[in-house]
Every structure is written in C-alpha cells, then in structure tokens.
C-alpha cells in the first residue's frame with residue numbers, strides 16, 4: 001500500500017479552520033488518513049502539514065499500531081521528527097506525556113488535567129502542534145471536542161462585536177508558578193489575534209481567573225468577564241463543537257493556535273488498563289507569528305520558530 005491508497009480526498013471549503021461542527025463532520029474523509037499497514041513511516045508528512053496549515057487545522061490518522069507501548073511511543077516521536085520538531089514537555093526532558101487517570105480528581109484543587117479522569121474545559125496547550133495517540137479508550141466517556149477559532153471569531157463578529165473587541169484586548173494570565181527568577185508571575189495577552197488575514201486564538205480561562213491571585217495583576221473588568229462568559233457560552237453550542245471518540249490506534253494532530261480542544265470526563269474499566277493517550281508536542285516551520293505578549297511562555301514569537309513547551313527557559317532541545 002502507498003500514499004495513493006489513503007482515504008483522504010481533496011479539501012474543499014475548510015481552509016484555515018473556517019469550519020464548524022457540521023462542515024468538519026460532513027467531510028471526515030478529507031482530514032482522515034488510514035495509515036498503511038499501521039506504520040507511521042508510510043505517512044506523507046507534506047499532506048499532514050497541508051491539513052494543519054492550509055486545511056481544517058486537525059488531522060486524524062487511523063489504524064496506527066499500538067500493540068507495544070514502547071514501539072508506539074518511538075514511532076510517534078519518529079513521525080514528529082518528520083513533521084516538525086518534538087519539544088520537551090517536562091523539566092526532565094520527556095518528549096512523550098502519558099495522558100491517563102493517575103490521580104484521583106479533587107474538585108476545586110489545582111491539578112494537571114492530563115493526570116486525572118476529569119472533564120477538561122476548552123483550552124490550548126503550550127506548543128504549536130499537539131499529537132495525541134490513543135493506546136486504550138475509556139469504558140465510558142473521554143470524548144474529544146474540537147472547535148475552530150475562526151468559527152468562534154465569525155459568530156462573535158456577527159452577534160457580539162463588543163465581546164469580540166474585548167477578547168482582542170489584553171487579559172492577565174497566571175504563569176502557575178512556572179516563571180523564572182526575576183520574572184513576573186503573570187503576563188497580559190490577547191485571546192484572539194489576526195496575522196496574515198487569519199484568526200488565531202489562545203484561551204485557558206482558569207489561568208486568566210487565577211491571575212487574580214497576584215495583587216499586582218490588572219483586575220478583570222466587568223466587560224472582560226462578560227466577554228469571557230459570552231465566549232464560554234459559544235463553546236457549548238453543538239453547531240460549533242465537533243465531538244469524536246479516539247479509538248485505539250487513532251492519532252489526532254491539532255494546530256494549537258487555530259483549533260481549541262477539550263475532553264469529557266471518563267470512567268475506566270475496573271481492573272483493566274485505563275484510557276491512555278500518548279501526547280507529543282511539536283514546533284513547525286509553518287507556524288504563525290504570535291503576539292509579542294506571549295513571549296513569557298513561548299520564548300520566541302517569530303513565525304516558524306522552535307518554541308513553546310519547556311523550551312523557553314530551562315531545557316535544551318535534544
């Protein structure tokens with residue numbers, strides 16, 4: 001089997017993540033690649049980059065061999081090295097993070113979401129591309145939700161331009177005690193921005209709210225809080241949110257500046273291996289320029305830079 005056997009058809013009207021749930025759902029074939037022989041070495045990486053940067057901003061590969069966790073992790077990193085630059089996700093330099101329920105979820109406490117079985121609200125990671133390879137699925141739940149930032153922007157422009165204007169302004173964001181010495185524990189940056197006629201978005205509401213624990217951070221205004229509520233209400237609209245369940249052997253790659261993602265809560269089968277995704281973060285030379293305001297967490301905002309993850313401060317690239 002070769003590239004010609006892929007399920008992918010031509011992209012039509014999904015340029016630059018302009019899709020909503022219906023258009024993405026109606027043309028699943030156009031962003032799904034059946035991986036020949038389950039071997040990621042058979043995947044053409046230019047097709048993946050085109051889908052991520054000129055298409056819907058999301059690509060799904062199916063049938064990836066995950067029989068051996070070690071081999072699956074190695075083949076994921078190897079694909080990442082062909083697509084872009086794998087980035088370290090921990091101070092220890094790990095390239096792969098296991099997303100699984102390792103800790104009991106304690107409501108109201110600060111926990112890393114990827115270690116629990118709790119629902120994750122819509123958010124962005126700290127990287128250019130996110131690759132999630134499903135090794136095992138949950139007994140119940142654990143759906144993946146996707147939304148296009150362009151679709152959110154367009155609906156807001158239509159329905160609530162005042163809220164959109166607020167969201168293009170500066171919001172204080174918590175650095176969650178990850179700042180270097182001498183750096184501020186918060187920074188201010190916009191939620192929406194445009195670059196070369198495209199719309200980009202970075203949103204993690206809980207970090208905006210927890211910025212308020214720092215006395216010198218600007219207070220959120222009533223207009224800003226209203227705009228955040230309007231934005232969150234859009235993230236509940238079924239016509240905007242595409243929902244899917246990753247099955248074992250499914251590999252999803254998301255362009256993190258144009259597509260927001262979330263996950264529903266899940267239950268694992270008692271006694272069996274629980275839901276497990278392997279997460280890889282990548283930089284890519286086609287990534288967009290980011291607002292300078294994001295330098296504290298991305299390290300560099302230039303288009304196509306190697307950045308994000310834990311690279312900004314401490315960990316040298318491999």
Ligand SMILES: O=C(O)CCC(=O)C(=O)O
Pocket residue numbers: 099114120125132142143144261262263277279
């Ligand atoms: O569990 C999932 O489906 C997604 C997890 C996630 O968003 C993350 O690890 O950043």
Ligand SMILES: [Fe+2]
Pocket residue numbers: 123124125261
């Ligand atoms: Fe995430």
